[in-house]
Amino acid sequence: MQAILNRLFGKRRPSSSPGDVSGLSSELSHGDIENYYLRIIMDCLRRLMVPVDTVSVGVKPVGRGPTGLPAFAGYLRIVRWDAVLAPVLLQNLPVLDAGVRKVVDASVILEHTHFDGLWVQAHGTMPGAPTALVGMPAQLVRQPSAGEGRGAG
Secondary structure, eight states: OHHHHHHHHSOOOOOSSTTOOOTHHHHSOHHHHHHHHHHHHHHHHHHTTOOGGGEEEEEEEEEEOTTSSEEEEEEEEEOSOOTTHHHHHHHTHHHHHHHHHHHHHTSGGGGTOEEEEEEEEOOTTSTTOOSSOOOOGGGOOOOOOTTSSSOOO
């Protein structure tokens, strides 16, 4: 672990352009970068109180980002369906993604890589998965937010 921290936060050599991935990133293997992103995603899931036995998380390289830097994506697979947790997790994916991006944006890792986001999968053959539609979007009732629904005066 100390070796990874030294590589991530050690003295960096300036790169000549955004597409030039020499310097710090040349010292990091894809495995180091994947592990770093994985730890960020797992920490965000822990803060959302998602039990670790309900999801499987992985990080893989997905090519090049818009600036030419190596791009990585997180993969979140729901492996055990919980009738309460799984819908809440799916409903809060924007919160999870924003939390991961906030930590990644504050990290030194984005100077040398590009985070492509989270990909989520919930397949129908997992234990406890619904076998029929549970609700239709037309049945949903929109709740007004705190500032809505009040008269202007």
